[in-house]
Amino acid sequence: QKEVEQDPGPLSVPEGAIVSLNCTYSNSAFQYFMWYRQYSRKGPELLMYTYSSGNKEDGRFTAQVDKSSKYISLFIRDSQPSDSATYLCARSTDKLIFGTGTRLQVFP
């Protein structure tokens, strides 16, 4: 079983939609979880990270961790075409281990 699993998509939504991106993880000892965004032919860039359980909000983005179900979510409100990218979740301990990424396309 992979440490972090993610549906590869692609996910295609209209502009303005609420997007939900999800990951599951295998080890309940993981404490920090991160979301990176990767545009085509670019390196991943950090969006946000959360510690343990709960929500964290940053503008249109909300990250959520549910430790009881080992579920990590990223919600994007009022999605824009500029949000079209691959979204990677990761768990952080001594190193970052990433999911395979979900490709999101927001069409006008």
Next chain:
Amino acid sequence: DSGVTQTPKHLITATGQRVTLRCSPRSGDLSVYWYQQSLDQGLQFLIQYYNGEERAKGNILERFSAQQFPDLHSELNLSSLELGDSALYFCASSESGGGGANVLTFGAGSRLTVL
């Protein structure tokens, strides 16, 4: 510009050859990480160096090796190249040696094509 510099941006070579990828970390960062990204495998952790010392090892093949120099730049050496080594290779850097919220800053990547 993330502050992490990778060269070359693109590299085309033949099977059996050897290449070296170079990374300069962001100013002030002591850790360097190497990742391989291919279509079917996603972003795979290869190896980490912290202040010149190997800190963690991932799915790095024996044909691959890396080092971090006293000026903190790092090189990833790939030898006896196979078609399956074609991928994007990313370098990332961080301030710390790991643990906690280990925030990595990634470079733009080196695209390797093995023909």
